[in-house]
Structures are given as C-alpha cells and as structure tokens.
Amino acid sequence: MSGAHRVVPALRLAFRVQVAARFPHVYLGVALALALLLRLLGGEWSERLLPVLVLSEPGTLGVYLVAAQRFYARNEGTDVALQVTPLPPRVEVVAPILVTAFLGSVAGLLIQAVVLGVDFRLLLLAPPLFFTVVLSGVIGQHLSAVFSEFTRFILGSIPAMLAFLLPTATLLGWLAPSALVWLPTQWAFAAFRTIVDGPPDGSLWALCTAALLAAAGAGLFLVTGRAERRPAEAIA
Amino acid sequence: MSTLEARGLSFAYGQGAAVLKGLDFRIGEGEIYGFLGPNGSGKTTTQKILARLLHGYGGRVSAFGAELSRMGADYYERIGVCFELPNLYERLSAGENLEFYRAFFDGGTDSADGLLERLDLPLGDRRPVSQYSKGMKMRVVLARSLLNRPRLWFLDEPTSGQDPPHAVAIRELIREKAAAGTTVFLTTHDMAVAESLCDRVAFLAEGRIAAEGAPATLRRAHARGTVRVQLREGDGLATREYSLQHDDQREALAQVVRSGPLETIHSTEPSLEDVFLAVTGRRLDGS
Structure with missing residues (x-):
C-alpha cells in the first residue's frame, strides 16, 4: 500500500484521540463491570452469558466508538485537515478501526480473565475477537457515512445491531447454534466453544485465523475504497 | 514557470448549476x-479544487508545472x-x-x-x-x-x-x-x-x-480623478469637487488652496471595495 509507512503515525494519532475522548475507559470499564457481574452471578448463568458478552460487548461498542470517532472528526473538520496531508485516505479510515479492534480485544480478554482466571490458552481467542471488532468497526464506519447526524445514526444502527451483535441474538446462537447459522458472526461462537472445549490442531487454527483476518482485510478494503471515492457533495 | 495556473476552470456540485464558470488565472x-x-x-470551492479536496472539475489546472489531477500525495x-x-x-x-x-x-x-x-x-x-x-x-x-x-x-x-x-x-x-x-x-x-x-x-x-x-492599478483604473474639498462659508461648510483632468478646474483648486477658507481636502480615489462594486455591481457582503 502506498504510504504504508504512515500507518504507524496514523495509529498513534487515532489512539491518542480515542484516549482523549476516553474510549478505552468506556471499553474497559464496561468490560470490567460485566465481568464482575458474571462473577457475582456465577454457575450456569455465568457459563451461558460469558461467550455472549465476550463477543458482543467489544463488538457492539466497536460499532458505536468507531462511528463516534468519525462524527467527532466530521464535526471538528479534522477529517478534511488530514486530507491535505500525504496520508492516504485508506489509512485515515483504517487507523481508528484497528485501534478500536485492539481495545475491543483487550476488553474481551479482560472479561474472560476476570471470570475464568488467567489462562494463556484464552489468548487464542484474541484473533477472532479482533476480527469481530474490525467487522463491527467497518459497520460503524459505513453507518457513520450513511447518517449525517449522530442521533440519526443511533436510530439507524439498530437494525444492524439486531442483525449482527445484539446480545439476545448471540445468546440464542449459543443455546441453539443451528438456528442462527446465517449470522456473519456465528463462526465466533463456534470458535469460542472450541477454545473452551480445548484448542484444535495448531495448523487448522492458524489457517482459520488467517482466513478470518483476510476476510476482515477485505471488509476494510471495501470500506476504505468507498472513502477514496467520496463524491464532491460529501466534502463540500 | 508559474506555480499555479488555471485555464477554463469550471465546477458544479453533482447535477446542480455551475459554481465556477471558466476561471483563468496564473500565479507566479x-x-x-x-x-x-x-x-x-x-472562492472556497476554488480553493478546495486547488487543494485537491474536490475532484471532477472542468478545464485545466496545473501546479508546479504538472496537471493537478495527475499529482499524487x-x-x-x-x-x-x-x-x-x-x-x-x-x-x-x-x-x-x-x-x-x-x-x-x-x-x-x-x-x-x-x-x-x-x-x-x-x-x-x-x-x-x-x-x-x-x-x-x-x-x-x-x-x-x-x-x-x-x-x-x-x-x-x-x-x-x-x-x-x-x-x-x-x-x-x-x-x-x-x-x-x-x-x-x-x-x-x-x-x-x-x-x-x-x-x-x-x-x-x-x-x-x-x-x-x-x-x-485597479483603483487607478476606476478613479474619477477628482479632489473633494470642504470650505468655510459663513457659519457652515460647503463641499466642492474639482477634476484633476481639466486645466480650469485645477487652477480653481489651486486658487482655493492658496487663498480660500479651506477646511479639508481629500482625493476621491476609490477603495478596492468601491472598485469591486463598480465591476460586479455587488458589495462584498453580497448586498
């Protein structure tokens, strides 16, 4: 990618902006609160809710936090300010999504660590978590481009939430996996069950992870390609 | 070589009416x-085009000797x-x-x-x-x-x-x-x-x-070449204007300056705002 050497400065900027807006505080605070709730509930409830929250908390917040950052940038005009630098538009769009995915992965792992205790095998869930939040970030990015105001975005994103990440749907998917096999995130439930039951053969896992990351990359490519072809009205 | 040059620059937002209708300028x-x-x-539309924030313009724009639309990062x-x-x-x-x-x-x-x-x-x-x-x-x-x-x-x-x-x-x-x-x-x-x-x-x-x-240059081109003076007349002030392009009026002005009860004297050279109004028929505030 042309301008790839500008990815690191773009990631640093996105991370600093998210810290200044207290996104990590929100992400990790909600994760910690949910994890403590699970510990309090304990037993079967905790066992059932854990896979739901591990994926849906980072994913749901990912949609909103990526979209919020886009709305901030649009309102402050910093998106236009970046467009008159050599920073490629693709990198500008991807950086907040990747930073959010990193934070989301940490949040998901935090929930598991608090509920189940520290177990390094659970790190295997980091790639699916990362992909889930990349996917939700792509959705957030797309929706923020569709809706001109944040309140309209909140209302407009509800169907997307229902389709992708609503915890109820996720819980249903956990209890009856075959019923929601059509959901794009259904693989994540299976991945989590596999990890809980014991990790699969290493090469198979690596292949699956590579395929998932490639899919995430394709999603990013499509979204950022749209960003590069913005019509004049979107900028004026 | 000019740093920035536009020939017939035109632009419209979507299918709307043209915002720019063939601008020509060259800046060294x-x-x-x-x-x-x-x-x-x-103005701002032009600047956005020149900063490559807007694409799809008509005409030719070059910067640093190269066509703007072909320039990279x-x-x-x-x-x-x-x-x-x-x-x-x-x-x-x-x-x-x-x-x-x-x-x-x-x-x-x-x-x-x-x-x-x-x-x-x-x-x-x-x-x-x-x-x-x-x-x-x-x-x-x-x-x-x-x-x-x-x-x-x-x-x-x-x-x-x-x-x-x-x-x-x-x-x-x-x-x-x-x-x-x-x-x-x-x-x-x-x-x-x-x-x-x-x-x-x-x-x-x-x-x-x-x-x-x-x-x-623009101000001079639109100047009327007159001088406005205020003279004391009785208890009040009278305003008179003299053309600098006619000998008899120049002489009358000199006479006033030498011997008249002169209070103020001003050239009537137009401001840039006046020139803008004269050229476009509009003021800069749009009125």
Missing part, C-alpha cells in the same frame, strides 16, 4: 494572489492549507495537534514549538485547544499549515478572529514567506487585508473572474 512564484468575492461566489508535501474554520483535535493540546500532523510528512519540517512561538501561542501548554479562544485556534491552524515548509500556501481568511496586533503579525508573516519564495493563494472578503497584502487580486462574482490586477 513568491506572489501573493488575492481571491476576493462575497460568500457563495465560489507528493503534492501535499509542497502545499499548506489554512482553513477558514479552526479544524483541530479539540481534546488535544496545540503541540499535539502540530506534532501528530507533522509526522505525516516525509520532507523537511519546521519545529512545532518554533511555529507556536512565532504565532504567540504558549509553549508546553497541555490544555486542550477547546479551551483556546477562536483567535488562538486559528493561529494553531495557521502554524499547522506551515509545518511542512509549503511552496504553495492556501490561506482562507487568515486574520479572521484576530485582534489587531496579531492580525498585523500574521500579515508580516505572510509577507515574509512570500519574500522567501512561497506562493500565497489568499481567499478573503476583507478588502483591507487584500489591499495591504496582495500583489494582485481577482474579483470573483457568480463563478467568474470579473477583474484582475494589482490593487493600486
């Missing part, structure tokens, strides 16, 4: 070129853009706003602290820029536009929101950069700024350049 190295017009005349290494509104990361400090921005350039850059100091902004200030006044924010934007030592500098109302001392300092900075070879493309509706800064100005009205030239 180190020149300060003023682009003047009321709100909605197409390296174009941004050579230009600086100071926007009309303070588009900064409001939660970050002024220093952070500049340092993060600076990291995107490959070429030589100026230090953020040096620019902040030059524009009378506090060094080491950890406050977010949201706590700054509008004038301070605009100076941060101005500093940001200079980080990469631009050879072509776009300025949109650069003294907007500034108190008089800072406005003077900014005008001095612009002159200094132009003297060092930076080409300045200045859009404004402030005639005083244009008159004091620009080597040449273009009057933009309804998407067309209605007149172009040095401010003094």
Whole structure:
C-alpha cells in the first residue's frame, strides 16, 4: 500500500484521540463491570452469558466508538485537515478501526480473565475477537457515512445491531447454534466453544485465523475504497 | 514557470448549476494572489479544487508545472492549507495537534514549538485547544499549515478572529514567506487585508473572474480623478469637487488652496471595495 509507512503515525494519532475522548475507559470499564457481574452471578448463568458478552460487548461498542470517532472528526473538520496531508485516505479510515479492534480485544480478554482466571490458552481467542471488532468497526464506519447526524445514526444502527451483535441474538446462537447459522458472526461462537472445549490442531487454527483476518482485510478494503471515492457533495 | 495556473476552470456540485464558470488565472512564484468575492461566489470551492479536496472539475489546472489531477500525495508535501474554520483535535493540546500532523510528512519540517512561538501561542501548554479562544485556534491552524515548509500556501481568511496586533503579525508573516519564495493563494472578503497584502487580486462574482490586477492599478483604473474639498462659508461648510483632468478646474483648486477658507481636502480615489462594486455591481457582503 502506498504510504504504508504512515500507518504507524496514523495509529498513534487515532489512539491518542480515542484516549482523549476516553474510549478505552468506556471499553474497559464496561468490560470490567460485566465481568464482575458474571462473577457475582456465577454457575450456569455465568457459563451461558460469558461467550455472549465476550463477543458482543467489544463488538457492539466497536460499532458505536468507531462511528463516534468519525462524527467527532466530521464535526471538528479534522477529517478534511488530514486530507491535505500525504496520508492516504485508506489509512485515515483504517487507523481508528484497528485501534478500536485492539481495545475491543483487550476488553474481551479482560472479561474472560476476570471470570475464568488467567489462562494463556484464552489468548487464542484474541484473533477472532479482533476480527469481530474490525467487522463491527467497518459497520460503524459505513453507518457513520450513511447518517449525517449522530442521533440519526443511533436510530439507524439498530437494525444492524439486531442483525449482527445484539446480545439476545448471540445468546440464542449459543443455546441453539443451528438456528442462527446465517449470522456473519456465528463462526465466533463456534470458535469460542472450541477454545473452551480445548484448542484444535495448531495448523487448522492458524489457517482459520488467517482466513478470518483476510476476510476482515477485505471488509476494510471495501470500506476504505468507498472513502477514496467520496463524491464532491460529501466534502463540500 | 508559474506555480499555479488555471485555464477554463469550471465546477458544479453533482447535477446542480455551475459554481465556477471558466476561471483563468496564473500565479507566479513568491506572489501573493488575492481571491476576493462575497460568500457563495465560489472562492472556497476554488480553493478546495486547488487543494485537491474536490475532484471532477472542468478545464485545466496545473501546479508546479504538472496537471493537478495527475499529482499524487507528493503534492501535499509542497502545499499548506489554512482553513477558514479552526479544524483541530479539540481534546488535544496545540503541540499535539502540530506534532501528530507533522509526522505525516516525509520532507523537511519546521519545529512545532518554533511555529507556536512565532504565532504567540504558549509553549508546553497541555490544555486542550477547546479551551483556546477562536483567535488562538486559528493561529494553531495557521502554524499547522506551515509545518511542512509549503511552496504553495492556501490561506482562507487568515486574520479572521484576530485582534489587531496579531492580525498585523500574521500579515508580516505572510509577507515574509512570500519574500522567501512561497506562493500565497489568499481567499478573503476583507478588502483591507487584500489591499495591504496582495500583489494582485481577482474579483470573483457568480463563478467568474470579473477583474484582475494589482490593487493600486485597479483603483487607478476606476478613479474619477477628482479632489473633494470642504470650505468655510459663513457659519457652515460647503463641499466642492474639482477634476484633476481639466486645466480650469485645477487652477480653481489651486486658487482655493492658496487663498480660500479651506477646511479639508481629500482625493476621491476609490477603495478596492468601491472598485469591486463598480465591476460586479455587488458589495462584498453580497448586498
């Protein structure tokens, strides 16, 4: 990618902006609160809710936090300010999504660590978590481009939430996996069950992870390609 | 070689009416070129096209000798853009706003602290820029536009929101950069700024350049060549006007100056605002 050497400065900027807006505080605070709730509930409830929250908390917040950052940038005009630098538009769009995915992965792992205790095998869930939040970030990015105001975005994103990440749907998917096999995130439930039951053969896992990351990359490519072809009205 | 040149530049938003209707201009190295017009005349649209924020224009535009539409990211290494509104990361400090921005350039850059100091902004200030006044924010934007030592500098109302001392300092900075070879493309509706800064100005009205030239030349071209005097007459004042182009009136003026009860004397040379009105039929405030 042309301008790839500008990815690191773009990631640093996105991370600093998210810290200044207290996104990590929100992400990790909600994760910690949910994890403590699970510990309090304990037993079967905790066992059932854990896979739901591990994926849906980072994913749901990912949609909103990526979209919020886009709305901030649009309102402050910093998106236009970046467009008159050599920073490629693709990198500008991807950086907040990747930073959010990193934070989301940490949040998901935090929930598991608090509920189940520290177990390094659970790190295997980091790639699916990362992909889930990349996917939700792509959705957030797309929706923020569709809706001109944040309140309209909140209302407009509800169907997307229902389709992708609503915890109820996720819980249903956990209890009856075959019923929601059509959901794009259904693989994540299976991945989590596999990890809980014991990790699969290493090469198979690596292949699956590579395929998932490639899919995430394709999603990013499509979204950022749209960003590069913005019509004049979107900028004026 | 000109730094920036447009031939038949036209533009319309979507399927709407044309905003720009065939602009022609050529700006040389180190020149300060003023682009003047009321709100909605197409100034900002032109600047966005020249900064490559808008695509799909008609006509030809070249910068540094190359067609603008074919230039890559390296174009941004050579230009600086100071926007009309303070588009900064409001939660970050002024220093952070500049340092993060600076990291995107490959070429030589100026230090953020040096620019902040030059524009009378506090060094080491950890406050977010949201706590700054509008004038301070605009100076941060101005500093940001200079980080990469631009050879072509776009300025949109650069003294907007500034108190008089800072406005003077900014005008001095612009002159200094132009003297060092930076080409300045200045859009404004402030005639005083244009008159004091620009080597040449273009009057933009309804998407067309209605007149172009040095401010003094434009004023002279529209001067009536008269002098207005006020004379004491009894208890009051009488106003008379004398043409400098007729011998008898020049002689009458000389007579008044020598012996008359003269109170005031003024040339009637038009201001740039008057010239704009005469050329376009509109004032800069759009009325």
